[in-house]
Amino acid sequence: MIIVMREPIKQEDIDAVVEKLHSVGAEAHISRGQYKTIIGVIGDRETVMQIPFEAYAAVEAVVPIMKPFKMVSREFSPEPMTIRVGNTVIGPSTFTVIAGPCSVESEEQILEAARLAKMAGATIFRGGAYKPRSSPYAFQGLGEEGLKILAAAREQTGLPVVTEVLDPRDIDVVAEYADILQVGTRNMQNFLLLKELGRIRKPVFLKRGMSATIEEWLMAAEYVAKEGNHEIILCERGIRTFETATRNTLDISAVPVLKALSHLPVMIDPSHATGRRDLVEPLTRAGLAVGADGVMIEVHPNPSQALCDGPQSLNLQEFAALMKDLKTICPAFGREL
Amino acid sequence: MIIVMREPIKQEDIDAVVEKLHSVGAEAHISRGQYKTIIGVIGDRETVMQIPFEAYAAVEAVVPIMKPFKMVSREFSPEPMTIRVGNTVIGPSTFTVIAGPCSVESEEQILEAARLAKMAGATIFRGGAYKPRSSPYAFQGLGEEGLKILAAAREQTGLPVVTEVLDPRDIDVVAEYADILQVGTRNMQNFLLLKELGRIRKPVFLKRGMSATIEEWLMAAEYVAKEGNHEIILCERGIRTFETATRNTLDISAVPVLKALSHLPVMIDPSHATGRRDLVEPLTRAGLAVGADGVMIEVHPNPSQALCDGPQSLNLQEFAALMKDLKTICPAFGREL
């Protein structure tokens, strides 16, 4: 940490900072420049960060130089992580395709979708039983009934299932039926939910908050990891910008940025990022090329009947075509589908 | 709702849309332009919005022309709302000042802060017992112990108390001690929390999500109102932009925009919006001038010892000076402090 002092400066202000640092066992290196005096701090990061130096009138700025996350960082675990779910492996040698409808609407819809997703080559099935909807008048999901339908789909197809959990009180029931528990964009900083997900032993699929920085996102993952659950998959799903041609802006650079900072697997969700069916295939290709470990795609047997997010859903033929395309290009990137 | 058809268009596509509309009891008005055909829809909004026309291949765009919120809209209740809390009134004839530290750290700190906030003229006291923190290593609040200290402060000063609730399971205990329940920026779309706050009979202080549109914010308020709790105070606390001189960008226009759309009281929080102590006074003045019903300000007996958000806290002398300033200018805006 570096402390930049405000000009004009008095010796007693420097002394106050130094004394405070010494009181917690840290050291101070003072450099007096032509225009500014700076104090380099050496000591335990956690301890030093607790001192609110920014609130000292004589301090102009505090510049942290260490990353605030630990357990999700490359330094903590240099090798890229591989996560095994059912017969599937998520990690550096595969490109995992998660497919399925936005929400569970009926047993018939889900069983058909799952069967065809499997046939086309998806390795994980998705579907929402609890739906966070911006309008209280919109369809809110089938709840536990939906979880049972998802479990039936796994039974029939062998595909592991990922589904969103909204409420800490539902974690146990969701974990009973699902293989991977998803945290949605609106809950990325629902710290209670994150902490309790840290106590289960199933992977967590953590979507980026729609206006979260990459650092905040890794801190959210740190909440889960700190409680003991290290199997976390990060999913970039678009950030909020001024552009209106797409619903959000897929931050494709986030993938290699995360890969440099963390060992966790990273996926992208082109369906939610753009809200446009026609962009799903080109962005899936981009995700593969940029180094993502997989993709989550919305697929619906009949998008024009879907109870949510129809405009961004592929129908099953479109999805099958995309899978065929991926089969062709995956080898160029050293990944197995 | 208006449906814009994609060119080139076939009669059967128009027929399919019209038939679907008729099947739910709605009517269609077709206009064929030189370049585009559009279908004006007349019928029950909720019913029509459930049909995913955007997913029809022949549909280019769907343009909603009605606002999606009802109970929090001006049309529902044309007069600006007045909310009574203890001896205080929040509404169009007053300018309410809520003051207090970011978090409850100790009984001594809170009692001193509350006593001095009261002396300077604040009418509501704030303090956080449950703290949502982006790092799992940061101070997370005193919990119920903190609620008891807040209640003691109210006992001594008579000031009503507002505090944040994070977990639906804590609503009852927070409502037992606090007069107003705050929903923080990270929980603006925690729909479970919103719904359950709709069932209590204490006002809800709803902060804007840091990347929420005004419409999404009003929809969040609608979640509370729909369950029966109509006493909701909206608080603008800055949105996320590219500017880095301030922590967030206070969207001051949101105040008159909200006033035109809704009857709910609107406040601003210049401390969190900017993260800078020196901007609290000018932005408070701007809030008063733009038509806000009040302000939430961070005040700490000793900012440089604060366990969170020290840099943006006023000390008690600074706060007293701000209150004195407000007393002078409030009359020009027809508001009582």
Add this chain to the structure above:
Amino acid sequence: MIIVMREPIKQEDIDAVVEKLHSVGAEAHISRGQYKTIIGVIGDRETVMQIPFEAYAAVEAVVPIMKPFKMVSREFSPEPMTIRVGNTVIGPSTFTVIAGPCSVESEEQILEAARLAKMAGATIFRGGAYKPRSSPYAFQGLGEEGLKILAAAREQTGLPVVTEVLDPRDIDVVAEYADILQVGTRNMQNFLLLKELGRIRKPVFLKRGMSATIEEWLMAAEYVAKEGNHEIILCERGIRTFETATRNTLDISAVPVLKALSHLPVMIDPSHATGRRDLVEPLTRAGLAVGADGVMIEVHPNPSQALCDGPQSLNLQEFAALMKDLKTICPAFGREL
């Protein structure tokens, strides 16, 4: 400037940085922390900033600690600047109201608008002769003919005139007719234009780029000042964000942020910031309250006939009502209208 070295670090990397610094006459203070080594740099800012340390493989980050602007900074000129134009004064003791239509459409329109603006109390008149329009098919302004009409309006009313210049080749002719030369949001980083405006002796009205940071904006002003023209008025006109209720988001905090950094006068433009007539009055009040030195307002004798930006223009009665309101509240802020 502070240089943070990448770990693991070799002595030769530190030596390379230190040697480079010595070669330009600067000094290095090395602090080896538990996790990081940092080098504090002392020396001439301009010289040191030219060295691309970020491109050294062994350097992790370079943290500047000095502001990059000089002549427009408070340090350069601690007192707030007062600019005299005709009989009017722009500065800390007045609140200047610039009014007029977006574009000069005809002599009749301009003379009527100017006469009524004057009657209502405006002290500077505006109108665009050269119009930057996002569509090549839109009205592009009357050019020099428009300048002559503006000069006629000044003749009749005595109000000084501000108008936009787009092309460095037009500076002379615009300066011949106008009293203040405006640089529009799209030209804030048109450095050629800025430099040449630095050579004239009339004030420059510099609008913020719609996605410019405050620092970039002050650097644009520095371009003008460096060439010798120190009379620069900064005008906040809204930044681009995700919110769609207003055309842009007025960054009201920019006013006190600029006041802390610079001595230049600061105005706001609520008409362009919001694109909504109904928000002009509340935001003008907010601007006065936050410490702005004035406001630029779009006024048109007949907004529904305006060739550009009709929706945001006040008609003359609305403008007169706003001026009356300002007369009442100005004294509370120690400003004369």
Add this chain to the structure above:
Amino acid sequence: MIIVMREPIKQEDIDAVVEKLHSVGAEAHISRGQYKTIIGVIGDRETVMQIPFEAYAAVEAVVPIMKPFKMVSREFSPEPMTIRVGNTVIGPSTFTVIAGPCSVESEEQILEAARLAKMAGATIFRGGAYKPRSSPYAFQGLGEEGLKILAAAREQTGLPVVTEVLDPRDIDVVAEYADILQVGTRNMQNFLLLKELGRIRKPVFLKRGMSATIEEWLMAAEYVAKEGNHEIILCERGIRTFETATRNTLDISAVPVLKALSHLPVMIDPSHATGRRDLVEPLTRAGLAVGADGVMIEVHPNPSQALCDGPQSLNLQEFAALMKDLKTICPAFGREL
């Protein structure tokens, strides 16, 4: 165009709108809904758009349903455009790599860079002779001297040259030396420059404004095309968002969005988008995969001596490695390098 009327509505307001439409030869289709009345407009787009209906007090909203650009649209020219420059072809069957340093610093630097760029496989060479710099104290380019050096590099290598033009007065001299003229991000809405580039017969390389929407960007291209120059290459170079891990956020979705709207070639610039050397390769791969027609990459013989943008420049070995990688993966996407 659709006009939504404000409630409560009077017949005379509808009549006023209809009469105005008739007066310009357009037709009106009126639909009275339960809550809203809308008027569908049929007539010449340009004529109708000139009427400022938004300024009518009785009009709530005006919804355009046609795109505002023509000559750069797919409708105008359904086949993707191919542009020939020297021996190189930019278009749907190739992946063009433009490489070179940010700025021309010396003949030696440029000749070495060009020779090695050629050897590694780049097909177009870049270098800036006129540099738009946010600080007036930074290196501003060698001007015409720099153009001559670029021409010498072409002489030696046969590579066509692209370079930025800032000032309309420089277009002739730049066009004399360069093969492609670049418009930088800060000049995307410098309409004077665009218009004058429309009159030359060399391709224009149009970078996206850092906060421009895709529609504004295409309108900027329309300015060039309208004057008769149809050879325009669009280059996505990152937009401004709240994320700070990268300098800007590369909007990768812009590529397929543009491809759907326009026949113009589209490239990406990962060096400027991110400001980070380590992200250039993964983003180049993503650009190829998403359907871009090429990439512009900063390459410098010695990045740590570069006078600008050193941190994002590849050195020549890194660039050669990237080219080798592209050679392997290009076939999977049906493109020739």
